[in-house]
Amino acid sequence: MNTIYLVGFMGCGKTSVGNLLSKQLEVPPYDVDTTVEKLRGQTIKEIFASEGEEAFRNYESLAIRQLPLENAVVMTGGGAVVREENLSYMKSKGTVIYLKTSFPILWKRLMKEEERNKRPILLTKTKEEVFELYQMRNEFYEKSDVTIITDHLTAEEICIRILDEIKPFNSWK
Ligand SMILES: Nc1ncnc2c1ncn2[C@@H]1O[C@H](COP(=O)(O)OP(=O)(O)O)[C@@H](O)[C@H]1O
Numbered sequence: 001m002n003t004i005y006l007v008g009f010m011g012c013g014k015t016s017v018g019n020l021l022s023k024q025l026e027v028p029p030y031d032v033d034t035t036v037e038k039l040r041g042q043t044i045k046e047i048f049a050s051e052g053e054e055a056f057r058n059y060e061s062l063a064i065r066q067l068p069l070e071n072a073v074v075m076t077g078g079g080a081v082v083r084e085e086n087l088s089y090m091k092s093k094g095t096v097i098y099l100k101t102s103f104p105i106l107w108k109r110l111m112k113e114e115e116r117n118k119r120p121i122l123l124t125k126t127k128e129e130v131f132e133l134y135q136m137r138n139e140f141y142e143k144s145d146v147t148i149i150t151d152h153l154t155a156e157e158i159c160i161r162i163l164d165e166i167k168p169f170n171s172w173k
């Protein structure tokens, strides 16, 4: 099986769904944010504070290229696809799946203190600015191989949809 890459805006469920999906497929999950944190020995928040977003984007791009190309589920961070070369890399190596969630649902999830605190981008932007970012990034996410509308679906239901959608891309079962 070629690696499955999950993309989408912050809070759409890439990390939660990816962990679940990897169990169902019996392949390891790799969260790009966690990979960067291990690589640098710092949290995402600390990297943003000490070196800035551009440095984080460089580490993120490197991390994506270090992860396996087969038998894995990779959960990207919401900004990874803004570098077009990352999106084209993932599309050329595996199957890219966009978890598309409406902004009001995302906003409600992201405004929980523990979620907001993990994501430095949310600490410096207004709701209007985050919405603008959401609209701008949608253009990139839409270039994925598969789009799943996730509104009102549980992580389990999203997994079922993904498993169904990836059948044409793989023949491991
Ligand atoms: N399908 C879902 N339904 C309800 N809540 C969800 C769903 N997917 C994720 N969440 C919640 O949203 C928050 C962000 O999820 P996470 O998996 O970290 O998203 P991402 O990695 O895309 O930023 C978490 O609190 C998680 O429990």
Ligand SMILES: O=C(O)C1=C[C@@H](OP(=O)(O)O)[C@@H](O)[C@H](O)C1
Residues within 6 Å of the ligand: 008, 009, 010, 011, 014, 015, 033, 044, 076, 077, 078, 079, 080, 118, 119, 120, 121
């Ligand atoms: O959208 C973004 O720019 C970011 C999303 C985060 O990952 P999640 O999408 O998993 O929250 C993380 O990579 C970092 O805080 C930046």
Ligand SMILES: [Mg+2]
Residues within 6 Å of the ligand: 014, 015, 033, 075, 076, 077
């Ligand atoms: Mg995540």
